[in-house]
Amino acid sequence: MSTSESDPRLPADVLDEMEDHAPGDEPPEEGSHWVRNANYGLGFSILLTVGAFLLAGSNIIYTPAIPVALIVLAIAQMGVHLVFFLHITTGPDNTNNVLALAFGILVVFVVVLGSIWIMSHLHENMMPMDQLMKMQP
Incomplete structure (x- = not known):
């Protein structure tokens, strides 16, 4: 009561x-x-x-x-x-805020790590500059 x-x-x-x-x-x-x-x-x-x-x-x-x-x-x-x-606290009324923050962090990590992966892949597969210059007429 x-x-x-x-x-x-x-x-x-x-x-x-x-x-x-x-x-x-x-x-x-x-x-x-x-x-x-x-x-x-x-x-x-x-x-x-x-x-x-x-x-x-x-x-x-x-x-x-x-x-x-x-x-x-x-x-x-x-x-x-x-x-x-x-x-942002760990209280029960902040669960949605914490989940939104975690999702935002996940998106940032996916974008950053994906960009690094793409750039390293391009770097490995790119022709060296001296060979590229020889191909030009």
């Missing part, structure tokens, strides 16, 4: 914070929550960007490992954008 059923003073459409809510029935959040999240995201994004520039321009880590470190920072940057700006 929920609090709204047991307490006649509460209106029926007011949700108690302790109740289990269906997606879309959450109580409205105050505006400061969104501003605080955006500021946290902005701060993390700035730290990751500055860290990437400092890492690339210094000798903090072993030089051949710099591309790997930059890739890790880029993935962290994408995670910050997804969570703080696009509000």
Whole structure:
């Protein structure tokens, strides 16, 4: 029995914070929550960007490992954008968002990998330039 059923003073459409809510029935959040999240995201994004520039321009880590470190920072940057700006979480009401994101990533990988495959295939089957020049009249 929920609090709204047991307490006649509460209106029926007011949700108690302790109740289990269906997606879309959450109580409205105050505006400061969104501003605080955006500021946290902005701060993390700035730290990751500055860290990437400092890492690339210094000798903090072993030089051949710099591309790997930059890739890790880029993935962290994408995670910050997804969570703080696009509000993609693992909650039950975000299943469609996560599936759409996964499909978008799949399409990007198919396009990029397919383009690389086509270009490498063309490169292997292309006639060398000196032979091509000999064929011209």
